[in-house]
Amino acid sequence: MSVIICDYVHPLLRNKMPSFFQSTIPKEFLANCHECNICKPVEASFVEQVRILGNSKCCNYQPKLPNFMVGYLLETKNTLFRARVFSNPHAQLSINPLGVCSNSSSIVQEKLNTLNDERLNRCTFYDNGRCGIWNGVNGICASWICYSIAGFAGRKFWLHLGQLLERIELELASLCLEGLGIDTHVKTWSDSLPETVINDWQAEYPDREQFYRSCSTIIKQVPKAHIEFLFKTKYNQAYNQLQQLYLKAFRTTLCATLTFNKTLEIVNDSGFYEIILEPTTGYGFKVNRFFLEALKQFDGRPITTVRQELKRKYGASIPDDQLLLMQNNEVLI
Numbered sequence: 335m336s337v338i339i340c341d342y343v344h345p346l347l348r349n350k351m352p353s354f355f356q357s358t359i360p361k362e363f364l365a366n367c368h369e370c371n372i373c374k375p376v377e378a379s380f381v382e383q384v385r386i387l388g389n390s391k392c393c394n395y396q397p398k399l400p401n402f403m404v405g406y407l408l409e410t411k412n413t414l415f416r417a418r419v420f421s422n423p424h425a426q427l428s429i430n431p432l433g434v435c436s437n438s439s440s441i442v443q444e445k446l447n448t449l450n451d452e453r454l455n456r457c458t459f460y461d462n463g464r465c466g467i468w469n470g471v472n473g474i475c476a477s478w479i480c481y482s483i484a485g486f487a488g489r490k491f492w493l494h495l496g497q498l499l500e501r502i503e504l505e506l507a508s509l510c511l512e513g514l515g516i517d518t519h520v521k522t523w524s525d526s527l528p529e530t531v532i533n534d535w536q537a538e539y540p541d542r543e544q545f546y547r548s549c550s551t552i553i554k555q556v557p558k559a560h561i562e563f564l565f566k567t568k569y570n571q572a573y574n575q576l577q578q579l580y581l582k583a584f585r586t587t588l589c590a591t592l593t594f595n596k597t598l599e600i601v602n603d604s605g606f607y608e609i610i611l612e613p614t615t616g617y618g619f620k621v622n623r624f625f626l627e628a629l630k631q632f633d634g635r636p637i638t639t640v641r642q643e644l645k646r647k648y649g650a651s652i653p654d655d656q657l658l659l660m661q662n663n664e665v666l667i
């Protein structure tokens with residue numbers, strides 16, 4: 335089953351994205367949030383790079399919700415969101431012209447870095463094992479795939495997509511402020527808003543909910559061409575990189591010739607071999623000795639030749655999907 339990249343984009347932006355976002359993508363069934371990988375007992379979990387976190391799933395993270403997304407959640411009558419943001423005096427949230435985010439330094443952390451201690455930072459919108467704002471969640475959360483079927487290449491694609499969407503979202507939140515005549519000088523989520531700006535904003539917009547709805551209205555009226563322009567000019571480099579990562583991760587055809595990538599570090603781990611793809615985090619595949627030896631036979635000859643040889647000498651065959659995964663992850667190049 336396949337979906338399109340746009341399915342991971344906020345509903346207000348979905349029909350304004352460049353055509354690339356219509357590209358199909360296989361359903362990421364390994365990140366099955368209904369039976370979350372990291373909530374399973376250790377022995378049953380195949381996600382080895384993240385820790386087991388009780389029942390918090392991957393939601394030890396406070397999303398940054400741009401003003402127009404706040405407006406959207408209010409318009410769609412998301413009662414949980416409204417109650418937890420606007421009627422909760424204990425919420426550790428910053429409610430400001432740019433949107434709603436954590437009021438602690440954790441707002442600059444990436445979701446990946448907050449997976450370590452569930453007591454630290456469970457998301458305000460986490461609701462009994464579910465996301466309480468899934469109908470209008472930001473790009474980082476919507477595109478968070480803990481374990482991609484495309485392995486490391488897929489992981490790189492998803493991380494890049496989330497980061498790019500976050501930048502576009504911030505850009506559009508600033509556009510809303512411009513549209514409403516508010517000059518904050520704030521360029522990133524981690525910039526602190528001067529108190530005078532907050533005070534002026536509160537004085538000018540005593541009805542905060544109405545303010546956020548106005549932001550949502552502005553984004554509804556933003557032409558598709560404007561958002562395409564952002565991708566193709568200011569964020570051109572990141573956008574091109576996203577398209578390359580997509581091709582790498584989700585290619586469906588095997589190259590005619592493949593060579594085992596000898597530059598990768600391989601660690602012998604009690605009978606298995608770990609092929610390290612990302613030295614900084616240790617992310618990699620575990621393979622058995624026979625599979626590793628089979629991979630090493632790919633030496634630039636046509637893959638059909640190598641496969642015939644493997645069959646003849648060892649009675650071994652490597653299915654297409656396994657070879658594709660190795661190719662897309664650059665274990666075979």
Ligand code: SF4
Pocket residue numbers: 364365366367368369370371372373391392393478479480481
């Ligand atoms: S993406 Fe998050 S909620 Fe979904 S399976 Fe992975 S860790 Fe669990």
Ligand code: SF4
Pocket residue numbers: 392393394395396397457458459460461464465466467468471475
């Ligand atoms: S907004 Fe939803 S998906 Fe994102 S961290 Fe919170 S509960 Fe999880």
